[in-house]
Amino acid sequence: MIPTKGKMTRRDMIRLSSGLVMLPVLSACGDTSAPGAVSNYREIIADVSELIIPQTDTPGAKAAGVPQFIEMLLEDWYAPDERDAFIQTLAQFDTVARDHGHTNFLEADPAAKIALLEGMEQGPVGKTAFDEMKQLTVWGYYTSEAATEELTYDPIPGRVDGCADLTEVGRAYLITGI
Amino acid sequence: MADPQFDAIVIGSGMSGGWAAKEFSEKGMKTLVLERGKDTKAGPDYVGENLAPWDMKFRERVHPDVVKADWPVQSECYAFRESTKHFFAKDSENPYSVEEGTGFAYIRGDQVGGRSLMWARQTYRWSDIDFGANKKDGNGVDWPIRYDDIKPWYDYVEKFVGVSGSAEGLRQLPDGVFQPAMELNCVEKEIKKGLEAAFPDRNMIIGRAAHLTQPTEEQLALGRGSCQFRNQCQRGCSFGAFFSSVAATLPAAERTGNMTLMSDTMVDSLIYDADTGKATGVRTINRKTGDRAEYTARVIFLCASTLGTLQVLLNSTSETFQSGFANGSGTLGRYIMDHHHRAGASGQFPGFLDKYVVGRRPNGIYIPRFRNLDETDQDFVRGYGFQGTAQRASWQSTSTAPGFGAAFKESLRTPAPWTFGITGFGEMLPHKDNRVTLHPTKVDPQGIPQIHINTKLRENEMKMRQDMAKTAKEMLEAGGCTNVESHVRETTIGLGIHEMGGARMGRDPGTSVLNAHNQCHEVDNVFVTDGAAMTSSACQNPSITYMALTARAVDYAVQQMKENRI
Numbered sequence: 001m002i003p004t005k006g007k008m009t010r011r012d013m014i015r016l017s018s019g020l021v022m023l024p025v026l027s028a029c030g031d032t033s034a035p036g037a038v039s040n041y042r043e044i045i046a047d048v049s050e051l052i053i054p055q056t057d058t059p060g061a062k063a064a065g066v067p068q069f070i071e072m073l074l075e076d077w078y079a080p081d082e083r084d085a086f087i088q089t090l091a092q093f094d095t096v097a098r099d100h101g102h103t104n105f106l107e108a109d110p111a112a113k114i115a116l117l118e119g120m121e122q123g124p125v126g127k128t129a130f131d132e133m134k135q136l137t138v139w140g141y142y143t144s145e146a147a148t149e150e151l152t153y154d155p156i157p158g159r160v161d162g163c164a165d166l167t168e169v170g171r172a173y174l175i176t177g178i
Numbered sequence: 179m180a181d182p183q184f185d186a187i188v189i190g191s192g193m194s195g196g197w198a199a200k201e202f203s204e205k206g207m208k209t210l211v212l213e214r215g216k217d218t219k220a221g222p223d224y225v226g227e228n229l230a231p232w233d234m235k236f237r238e239r240v241h242p243d244v245v246k247a248d249w250p251v252q253s254e255c256y257a258f259r260e261s262t263k264h265f266f267a268k269d270s271e272n273p274y275s276v277e278e279g280t281g282f283a284y285i286r287g288d289q290v291g292g293r294s295l296m297w298a299r300q301t302y303r304w305s306d307i308d309f310g311a312n313k314k315d316g317n318g319v320d321w322p323i324r325y326d327d328i329k330p331w332y333d334y335v336e337k338f339v340g341v342s343g344s345a346e347g348l349r350q351l352p353d354g355v356f357q358p359a360m361e362l363n364c365v366e367k368e369i370k371k372g373l374e375a376a377f378p379d380r381n382m383i384i385g386r387a388a389h390l391t392q393p394t395e396e397q398l399a400l401g402r403g404s405c406q407f408r409n410q411c412q413r414g415c416s417f418g419a420f421f422s423s424v425a426a427t428l429p430a431a432e433r434t435g436n437m438t439l440m441s442d443t444m445v446d447s448l449i450y451d452a453d454t455g456k457a458t459g460v461r462t463i464n465r466k467t468g469d470r471a472e473y474t475a476r477v478i479f480l481c482a483s484t485l486g487t488l489q490v491l492l493n494s495t496s497e498t499f500q501s502g503f504a505n506g507s508g509t510l511g512r513y514i515m516d517h518h519h520r521a522g523a524s525g526q527f528p529g530f531l532d533k534y535v536v537g538r539r540p541n542g543i544y545i546p547r548f549r550n551l552d553e554t555d556q557d558f559v560r561g562y563g564f565q566g567t568a569q570r571a572s573w574q575s576t577s578t579a580p581g582f583g584a585a586f587k588e589s590l591r592t593p594a595p596w597t598f599g600i601t602g603f604g605e606m607l608p609h610k611d612n613r614v615t616l617h618p619t620k621v622d623p624q625g626i627p628q629i630h631i632n633t634k635l636r637e638n639e640m641k642m643r644q645d646m647a648k649t650a651k652e653m654l655e656a657g658g659c660t661n662v663e664s665h666v667r668e669t670t671i672g673l674g675i676h677e678m679g680g681a682r683m684g685r686d687p688g689t690s691v692l693n694a695h696n697q698c699h700e701v702d703n704v705f706v707t708d709g710a711a712m713t714s715s716a717c718q719n720p721s722i723t724y725m726a727l728t729a730r731a732v733d734y735a736v737q738q739m740k741e742n743r744i
Binding site for chain 2: 010013051052053054056072073076077079114117121134138139140142143144145150151154155156157158159160161162163164165166167168169171172173174175176177178
């Protein structure tokens with residue numbers, strides 16, 4: 001009916017839905033064993049999401065239910081082959097940790113974890129894992145109820161002022177329309 | 179022969195059908211309104227209204243499997259979300275056919291109210307520059323009306339609808355009956371200054387939008403209230419603040435006691451009596467039960483939306499009308515148009531970092547047509563307008579910045595710097611070969627032949643699109659925007675969601691289907707007042723014009739009925 005586009009994967013749709021640019025999928029480096037269950041990575045997902053959006057003076061990713069949201073997406077949003085690919089990607093966290101002398105990612109201390117993530121964000125090793133976790137975390141956090149404490153939530157404004165002072169509003173809006 | 183069951187049958191309950199229902203009912207006519215889609219109860223059926231993102235499993239996203247199965251075309255629409263999808267017709271249940279090598283994105287509703295529940299509420303009058311265009315450049319046939327004929331009806335419908343807008347005195351965009359205009363935000367005001375200084379014949383104004391900013395007694399009495407600036411209109415609005423059939427015209431019709439509204443009721447064809455030369459009624463199919471029933475009336479108004487109406491007319495063949503109802507001219511189904519868009523520009527606007535907005539304005543800026551107004555001095559005829567907004571994006575955009583952790587989280591508390599973008603809506607010329615027919619073999623689930631669409635953008639449109647990108651860029655730069663990028667993106671006809679034509683009005687029965695009163699030349703008790711009637715497309719959003727034509731046509735029809743002429 002309409003001109004066909006290239007097939008978009010669900011992972012791509014997550015990126016697009018967060019308003020983020022489509023990223024190339026780098027092949028997972030190192031570990032080539034079978035992906036395994038999500039539950040093997042439950043703690044890493046929780047740990048990394050909280051490192052990306054930590055508790056500050058407002059809730060962080062864990063309190064916002066982001067780890068559960070990500071696991072739910074893996075179960076109900078991702079196609080099976082995409083799910084397996086993502087879980088395989090998650091192995092990069094341990095791979096990178098070991099490359100830096102740690103037993104695994106979770107065993108590293110907080111400062112070391114941050115350094116590991118900074119390296120992964122730069123890439124190339126671990127960049128796929130980091131980028132995907134960041135996108136999922138951002139999406140899960142900023143659409144959660146906890147985020148109403150973090151950003152301005154104004155469900156029924158009742159009026160409009162196109163020249164308000166930013167100081168009057170305070171923080172960026174959580175909701176921008178439909 | 180038995181008396182007709184009704185004075186009038188109105189096919190469709192959307193933008194124009196709602197008006198036909200109201201006008202007939204208020205004039206004392208027993209009116210049957212037939213809607214193919216499901217019922218819509220204001221409030222209870224606004225299932226997406228007031229949902230927070232976390233109330234939805236996928237936080238406003240629709241699962242790809244669901245999109246692929248049920249809404250592959252509808253999901254192309256900018257307004258398609260989890261919270262709005264209940265108003266979009268399922269493509270899986272409403273198939274249509276497209277000519278090989280062409281495309282058409284048919285975006286539509288499937289409920290009482292139709293697209294009047296889903297529209298962007300943009301409301302702009304046509305002028306004689308538009309009504310006179312076909313005569314002037316020879317494309318299509320002359321409109322049988324001019325602005326003077328429709329002006330009183332624009333006044334009439336706008337008063338009831340409630341349109342917020344500013345009087346600007348522009349000859350190409352006549353002022354309407356307005357409630358207080360929404361305002362340009364402070365960056366838009368800056369851009370306007372630079373743009374209008376550099377281009378004195380161009381204007382940037384606030385959009386004219388069918389939102390209540392100062393409800394009248396009549397609107398309050400219908401249960402409508404002021405806009406709350408949520409900009410979530412397509413979910414359904416319990417405030418009745420933007421115009422829809424469900425909020426306004428249907429309740430008005432209901433109150434007279436003269437309207438019977440049947441939902442889930444498709445019209446298969448008109449029943450024609452060759453002896454009297456009139457349509458006597460309609461054949462219907464209940465979509466839930468499959469039951470067939472016929473209803474009779476003195477007068478029939480087709481308001482089923484452009485392609486819906488054309489499907490009924492093309493399917494209403496008889497000995498007299500072998501190629502479609504009232505199709506002696508051979509033009510039924512031809513001269514299909516839409517507004518082409520996805521050509522424009524966007525950029526950044528420096529400064530004003532201490533400024534933000536309160537509320538979510540459900541409206542943008544509008545740049546009325548400035549090309550070829552009096553003379554054609556471009557390499558294309560006709561013209562285009564632009565819609566757009568200046569805004570500061572939130573986390574969806576700012577979260578793409580590098581970083582993570584507490585500092586990153588903190589940084590997302592600041593909205594992005596200002597950006598501004600405009601997208602053009604371009605006029606599409608009426609062309610004989612842009613047409614719809616009925617597919618010879620494919621049918622829909624009720625057994626009605628599918629509409630088959632064969633349209634393409636042609637030379638005038640393609641040249642216009644290049645100019646749209648060019649002028650968009652120069653205006654943004656003149657307005658003070660930086661890093662301006664213009665674009666002409668691939669687009670599909672139908673994505674303007676202003677598809678029209680196919681049963682055009684005209685002076686000559688040999689080259690048109692309808693006369694100056696939207697009445698079929700050949701069958702005087704059948705009228706078409708939705709987009710199918712349009713003889714040219716102009717570039718202005720067309721809904722208010724459909725409403726005005728409908729109210730005017732009902733007024734004429736009722737006069738004729740009272741004088742026993744139809």
